[in-house]
Structure formats: structure tokens, C-alpha cells
Amino acid sequence: MDQNRDAHPPATRIGIVGYGNLGRGVEAAIAKNPDMAIAGIFTRRDPAQLQPLGASVPVHGMDSLLRHKGAIDVLVLCGGSKDDLPWQSPELAAHFNLVDSFDTHARIPGHFAAVDAAAQAGQTTALISAGWDPGLFSINRVVGEALLPDGATYTFWGKGLSQGHSDAVRRVPGVAGGVQYTIPVPEAVDKVRSGVRPELSTREKHRRECFVVLQDGADADAVRRAIVGMPHYFDQYDTTVQFISAEELARDHGAMPHGGFVIRSGNTSASSKQVIEYRLQLDSNPEFTASVLVAYARAVHRMHAAGQFGCKTVLDVAPALLSAKSAAELREQFL
């Protein structure tokens, strides 16, 4: 495989399945990687209505996907974890190498089993749950524990826009629109960074900030109470609710920033504390997630070429496989 990589093989041809924020991000990410090319965008909508970023990018109906099999090295699935990926990933893994961003943590073992059966049968390579969490954060949790077995791991999210919590806010009666930001509590982050391994409650780790547009005539106090008391979503957190106009919502809250930290602190001896921190600050959550999927698509293409079939996760991928550079170049330039 190294020899192939040194000889600069033809571009990895990516099929984009689904064209929302994530699909657009994948298209943008491929444009930044000269060794990758777009085979096509596949959509359940009317292909003629879709406006890709690149004017020359072919758009096809989902039902034509199998006919393009010979022109596609890896599919990047850009659908949702609730309704699309649970059936799409196993179905498509029977025929294609693929990467998905399945992020329903509790259902990952079941999703893995379904995709693995399909990929083993089809002799394809299918990597699930790529992205930053699950994904890059998962890697740092695993490696952190392996390096510092006598320690504790902390994950903080934010400051960032939470899609799930924003949806919950928008379902409250009287709410015309709104967004929710998850914010790590600085005192908790500082305490974790100091290496003392604090016990932290849910409330001590994150707070939640909502910006809400009221429907005409809605009762602000009732809306606020409904939000801050909402079970699971908000009742275990300190939550602030600010009411704003529809214009302010559109002007100030249209971006999708996110990020967070994984911190592992541990002792290598009684007197030596060691702290490992991995941190992301993202202006655009979907564009960054898309960039992760594209790098893992490169790795999947290589793993398939090396005969490594079946379902994989980011935990199975050696760092060198993510890079467009050859193993020798990497050793010379990055070690």
C-alpha cells in the first residue's frame, strides 16, 4: 500500500448522499483536498432543484445510486442519525465503502453490528460515527485513559449551538423561534485543568443560554418556566432565557459555532500530575464535521484497498491513513 501512496494514485472519488448543511460541508471540504474528487451528489429531492456550491458538480436522484457504483470509491452519508442512517448505512454498506456520522451514543453497538454484517458480506469498508463527538473526542478519551490509567476524563461541550436543545426550545408553546447555546462553566474547566480530578455535577459543568422569539401574545414568564423546567433538557442545568426579536435572531444567531474540550488528568506517581487536553473551537460545526468525514473517507479507501473489510470506527484508523502525504513524507516532515 505504501508504494501506491508514494506513486500518487488517482483521486478518491466521493459520492455525497444527502445535501443539507453537512452535505454542503462535504462538498466544500473535497474542494480543499486535491487528492479527492466528487463523483456526484445523490438526493431524495428533485435533482434539478438542488444548487451545489460547484456549478459543474453532478446531482442525481438517490434511486440512481447503484448505477454509479463503478464511479464511486467511498460514499459520505450526510443524513440524520434518527431517521436516515439506521437503515441507510447497512443498506448501502452492502454495495459501497462508506463513512457516516451516526451519533446516537447508546445505539452505536447495534448500528455497528448491522453495518458490519452488510460490509462483511459485501466486502466493503464502512466507517461509522465519524465526526468530532463521537469521533475525535472519542479518540482522545481512549488514548487519554491508555496513557494515564490512574486518572479521570472530562468532556465539556461548547460554547456552541445545540441542535437538539434548540429544537426542544422551539417546541415550547408560545415560541416562534429560538436557539440554545451550551456553555462550559469556566470554574469547572479550571479545576479540571489543575489536575485535582474534581467530582462535578451536571449543573457544575455546563450552563445553558436560550435566545427566544415569542409568538404574538405569548406569556413570556410561562415560556421561560416551561423551558428552564423541561425534564432532561434543562431541569438539571442553570438556564437563562433571553427574549429577542425575529430580526435579532436572524442577524445574530444564524451561525453554527461549537466545540469543547476533552481533558484527561492523571498521576504517573504520587507527586506527578499530568494533564492532557484536546480542544476544538469551531466557527461552523457542520463544515468541521464534514472535514472530518472527508479525511476518514480517504482512510476508508486505503483500508479497503488493503483488504480490511467490515465495519470500522475512528478507533481503528492509524493517523497516517488520514493524510494525503506518503508515510515517508510524514516521517520526515511531522515526527
Next chain:
Amino acid sequence: MDQNRDAHPPATRIGIVGYGNLGRGVEAAIAKNPDMAIAGIFTRRDPAQLQPLGASVPVHGMDSLLRHKGAIDVLVLCGGSKDDLPWQSPELAAHFNLVDSFDTHARIPGHFAAVDAAAQAGQTTALISAGWDPGLFSINRVVGEALLPDGATYTFWGKGLSQGHSDAVRRVPGVAGGVQYTIPVPEAVDKVRSGVRPELSTREKHRRECFVVLQDGADADAVRRAIVGMPHYFDQYDTTVQFISAEELARDHGAMPHGGFVIRSGNTSASSKQVIEYRLQLDSNPEFTASVLVAYARAVHRMHAAGQFGCKTVLDVAPALLSAKSAAELREQFL
């Protein structure tokens, strides 16, 4: 291999070659990992004079190493990159799986070639240049570039004790003892974190702080000038020199803290900056480096069992191989 891992195989038996700070750190790290065991410590000194941390740990002369071959799964080499590893790693890779921490960046390709030839011939697996830089920082440089190809990577070191620069200070005529700390310049770190991709000179990134004990009758001003003007080591930096007593040196500067940051910032679109940061804060540089070597020894043992012979680096190791847990446990608990 997964099946073996799920069945909890016998411990990985480690031979420690060399017993300075790093060797002691490896012994301490193995004690924190229930799936690892010490086969023995091998030294060029008189074995009877060595005091391992664990009273029951066997100590042998280096010349007996080959006789213990059947009792050792992986050697962890704890010698220096200048005098020991260039000949030791190729020589021992002919007979043993091993991990070394070779850190002379410019000589890594040559070292790789020598070790690879020996390991291919001996059908062993030999991982070179493990640790945190080269090592964990290298991984983050490679992955950062792969995820954000339109971007820039910055490495900052410190605050930490630099062995090489401390040695240089101690060679200055008139110096009885001393240490040197490398310190990242906060303004530079902040600028990099903001995602603006600044061009930074050597002087703008780090400053150097020396604590020096003078010999009786030495000229403080001459010593200071000799240090701050020393080519390569200090002349390109803002360096401060503080004179202290031998007691203060022993009391306040005996620890070996270190650490640093790898920051990748890049754009996924014109309006979206993304910043990835990997940070280490280490109370003890040798103990942490030792913990990294031990985790990679676990991976080397598995790669050898899977028939992956030859020279490897941290860039070739999938995260799951570093963990004592099975692939299924990792997917369930960490993804």
C-alpha cells in the same frame, strides 16, 4: 485478534533496557497497567548496585539480554538518542519487538531505515520515536493538517525544563550549576488560538529563563553575556538569567516539568475558522514519556501478533491498539 483481546490474554512482558529517569518511569508506568508485567531491567551498570522501585523486580546485566528472549514480549529502550539508540535499536530489533524514544528529528528517516531492515529480517515489530514530541505532538500535526488542509500548524513548548539547554548553560565557564526553562509567549499563543494564522519569529514564540549557580569568584556579567549570546541555543531568543544559590537550585528546580501545545487553525470556508488544540501540562516529563512508551509497547505486542513486522512509528498505530480494553468495550464506553 479481537477474540484474543476479549479473552484477556496473559500480561505483556516488558524488558526495560537502561535505568535512568526514563527507565524508572517505565517501571512506575507498568505498575499502573494490570495487563503489563516487568520481565526484567537490563543495565550496563553492575546489576547488584541498582535499586528498582519494586523490590522484587529482577535486574540483569545487558550482556544477558539475549538469554531472556523467550520471557520478553517487548523491550522498552530507555537510553539516549545521541549515544545509545542509533546502534541499540537496530541491533536489538533483530531479536526483539521494541519501542524507543529516538528524538533527533533530522535523523529519524535514517534511524527508521536501519531499524526497519533489522526488524524485517528478524520478523519483529519495532516502533521508534515514541513519546510526546516526537510522538503525540507528531500525531496532532499530521491529523491537524489532514482535517484542515487550508491552515497552519504551530507548536509551542513549555513551560518546561529543557535538558539540552540546561546542559548548554552548565558548560559555560564560571557556571557551577543551573537549569533552563522554555516558556511560550502568551501573546503569541493567544494570537494563534484566535485563528488568524500569524507569522511568528522564533523570538516571538518562546522566551528562555535560566537559573544559574556561579562558581566561586566567577564574573556574573560575563556568564550572563556568554549565555544570552550563545549561538543557536539562546541568541535568537529573549533570555533572562537569574543567579541563585546551590541550595535554591536543589530546593526549587529539581523537578522536570514540561509540556506544550500543538495548534492547527484553518478555514473550511471563507467565513469559517476552525481551531484544534492539543495541550500537555506535565509535572514530570520522563514519567509521562515513559507512560507513552508503555502504551505503545502494548500496541507493538498486538501488531507483532497480527504479523505486522518491520519499523513503525506512532503514525502507524490505530488508537484502539493502545488501550487494554477490547474493541467492543471501547465502542460501548468511549464513542
